[in-house]
Amino acid sequence: ILNVEQSPQSLHVxxxxxxxxxxxxxxxxxxxxHWYRWETAKSPEAxxxxxxxxxxxxxxRISATLNTKEGYSYLYIKxxxxxxxxxxxxxxxxxxxxxxxxxxxxxxxxx
Amino acid sequence: KAGVTQTPRYxxxxxxxxVTLSCSPISGHRSVSxxxxxxxxxxxxxxxxxxxxxxxxxxxPGRFSGRQFSNSRSEMNVSxxxxxxSALYLCASRGNRxxxxxxxxxxxxxxxx
Numbered sequence: 001i002l003n004v005e006q007s008p009q010s011l012h013v014x015x016x017x018x019x020x021x022x023x024x025x026x027x028x029x030x031x032x033x034h035w036y037r038w039e040t041a042k043s044p045e046a047x048x049x050x051x052x053x054x055x056x057x058x059x060x061r062i063s064a065t066l067n068t069k070e071g072y073s074y075l076y077i078k079x080x081x082x083x084x085x086x087x088x089x090x091x092x093x094x095x096x097x098x099x100x101x102x103x104x105x106x107x108x109x110x111x
Numbered sequence: 112k113a114g115v116t117q118t119p120r121y122x123x124x125x126x127x128x129x130v131t132l133s134c135s136p137i138s139g140h141r142s143v144s145x146x147x148x149x150x151x152x153x154x155x156x157x158x159x160x161x162x163x164x165x166x167x168x169x170x171x172p173g174r175f176s177g178r179q180f181s182n183s184r185s186e187m188n189v190s191x192x193x194x195x196x197s198a199l200y201l202c203a204s205r206g207n208r209x210x211x212x213x214x215x216x217x218x219x220x221x222x223x224x
Contacts, residue, residue, distance in 0.1 A: 032211045034211070034212075034213075036215075042217070043114070043115070043201075043214075043215040043216055043217050043218070044201070044215045045215075046212045046213070046214065049211040049212050051211070089154065091154075093211065096167055097167070098144070098156050098159060098167045098169070099144070099146075099154075099156060099213065100156065101146075101153055101154040101155075102153070103153040104153065
């Protein structure tokens with residue numbers, strides 16, 4: 001059974017704070033690591049897909065890094081805004097190419 | 112391009128009944144995956160269909176089945192519903208199996224009484 005762990009489970013930050021979350025995943029049979037943002041009452045939205053060790057991706061104030069050798073990825077949000085409030089999910093894709101999701105980090109940005 | 116659509120959006124059934132959920136992928140996408148989301152278990156993979164063939168299957172009982180049509184639309188069926196099947200069912204599509212990003216629909220929320 002594949003184990004994808006995310007921490008913390010939930011997080012409250014003030015507007016303007018920077019924050020980061022962790023995703024750990026199996027380092028064997030690794031194919032890709034995905035990050036999704038899921039706002040209430042909406043569909044999960046793809047943020048990043050990373051495949052290579054050392055990959056770094058950036059989209060506006062959000063960035064992510066990948067370490068496949070030790071099996072972890074970080075997601076960073078710089079200068080959090082209330083509209084960043086959402087659940088952030090990571091998902092591991094192995095040789096079977098199916099997604100195994102973590103339980104998510106629920107972020108609340110307080111104005 | 113229209114996104115992934117799912118119907119119905121909400122459904123109430125009773126134990127023992129069966130249910131069919133529908134998913135229309137983004138135009139041109141040939142792969143459709145289904146996921147179940149429950150509060151205790153998070154998002155769990157059910158199965159993936161590509162070109163009308165099931166390619167991967169998650170760890171769910173045989174009561175959960177699916178199919179894909181030649182236009183890539185997919186249906187998921189759950190027979191003999193149990194209370195524990197109450198969940199949000201999401202489908203996701205991607206262009207082909209070499210493309211990693213999956214695009215999710217809004218989900219069907221199923222309540223089993």
